[in-house]
Amino acid sequence: MxxxxxxxxxxxxxxxxxxxxxxxxxxxxxxxxxxxxxxxxxxxxxxxxxxxVGADRTPNVYVWAGPEGENGGPGAGAQPVFTTHDLDRLRNLSGVESVVPRGVVPTAAVSAGGETVAQRQVVATSPSHFDSDNFAAGRAFREGQREVVINRQAAQLFDPALSVGQNVTFRLASGESIDAEVVGLLNASASGGAFEGLGGGSEPLVFVPTDPFYRTTIESPTTGESQRVYPTVTVVAEDFAAVPETKAAVRAYLTNRSDAARLVPESYAFSVETDQDLVDxxxxxxxxxxxxxxxxxxxxxxxxxxxxxxxxxxxxxxxxxxxxxxxxxxxxxxxxxxxxxxxxxxxxxxxxxxxxxxxxxxxxxxxxxxxxxxxxxxxxxxxxxxxxxxxxxxxxxxxxxxxxxxxxxxxxxxx
Structure with missing residues (x-):
């Protein structure tokens, strides 16, 4: 048939x-x-x-030390192991443009204009954490000054909303109070890479300079001096082409001759990732x-x-x-x-x-x-x-x- x-x-x-x-x-x-x-x-x-995510890719290498085998995302379970000595050495690596530390300052509340709101923590970092186009108003804070940068969500915790030039008071978890001036307001499209949003997220964020706010210190195993120690670090490469080489150099330094290698807990491991790794x-x-x-x-x-x-x-x-x-x-x-x-x-x-x-x-x-x-x-x-x-x-x-x-x-x- x-x-x-x-x-x-x-x-x-x-x-x-x-x-x-x-x-x-x-x-x-x-x-x-x-x-x-x-x-x-x-x-x-x-x-x-x-x-x-891909539109916001930057030539960044994100570094932290977390529990081995745990996959909780960038910075998950990070321990403060990166000393000031490590940051200086990382800055001297080939292809590195800047090194941006990030730490957390525990707080209880923030006050402004006679109003007080609860705030669990503020983020301590360096001025290079920000780009000029991140700001809707104002500028980045200066190291060594009592200045802060906030996102829109943090500004709107108060009525009326905080603006550049206003003074705020932080009540630290230790009970101490610190006065500071708002010098920058982040725009809604700002992005802070893998560790947190600079302004685009829904969480109220307050950024302060490491000096004088961040006070977590440890004795450097290399120099023997008391130095600030950070849980996460962003190493910024000179350009996208340099990212793979920078990533390899950072990992080699951390593994072989860093303070962090001697301070990291036994059950912890270093994570060194780029924006592309996170996208993948x-x-x-x-x-x-x-x-x-x-x-x-x-x-x-x-x-x-x-x-x-x-x-x-x-x-x-x-x-x-x-x-x-x-x-x-x-x-x-x-x-x-x-x-x-x-x-x-x-x-x-x-x-x-x-x-x-x-x-x-x-x-x-x-x-x-x-x-x-x-x-x-x-x-x-x-x-x-x-x-x-x-x-x-x-x-x-x-x-x-x-x-x-x-x-x-x-x-x-x-x-």
């Missing part, structure tokens, strides 16, 4: 049982639609998140989540394939006499096999072709609801069609083989 004739007979069989064929294909439609929806949402989320980790996380959810959606396809197999077995039983007649007039086993296999493949193909637009529509509706711009994974459309055909082949293979081995004499006697 020619292929075209088998195709015509298979299509006629599908059309003669419209409702049954529609319900059979519906399982495949739902399965493919679920897969396309989740894959599209995953691709769109990945593009959106990585687009935002985020990409891997989103991909893993998308694959997991898509795997759940594939269960619908399995159910759809079982539906096709079931209907094809019923079809073989209903058409037993027809099979006997076909064989009596000369049809070979391969002709019968081809006929029923084509019918199953057509059901799977139609289901996948209809499932693609349904899946895109579902992803569009979900994207509109959560405010996400869609990025269509076109390669998955081809995969969906291939999966639909494969489902038809797998689901129809046994029923088709069962039909092909039917004895023509028994089939003709079948009532």
């Amino acid at each position: 020619e292929f075209a004739e088998s195709l015509r007979l298979s299509w006629r069989s599908i059309r003669s049982h419209k409702l049954r064929s529609t319900l059979t294909a519906l399982g495949v439609i739902i399965g493919v639609a679920a897969v396309i929806t989740f894959v599209t949402l995953g691709s769109s989320l990945q593009a959106d998140v990585l687009g935002q 980790q985020l990409k891997e996380l989103i991909t893993t989540l998308t694959n997991f959810v898509t795997g759940i959606a594939v269960i619908s396809l399995v159910v759809g394939s079982i539906g096709i197999a079931n209907i094809m077995l019923v079809s073989v039983t209903e058409r037993t006499k027809e099979i006997g007649i076909m064989k009596a007039v000369g049809a070979q086993n391969r002709d019968v096999l081809q006929l029923f296999l084509l019918e199953a493949v057509l059901l799977g193909l139609f289901g996948s072709l209809l499932g693609i637009p349904v899946g895109v529509a579902g992803a569009y509706a979900a994207g509109e609801y959560i405010g996400l711009s869609l990025v269509l994974p076109y390669e998955w459309f081809a995969i969906a069609v291939a999966v639909g055909v494969l489902v038809g082949v797998v689901a129809g293979l046994y029923p088709a083989w069962n039909a092909a081995k039917t004895d023509p004499i028994d089939a003709l006697r079948y009532e």
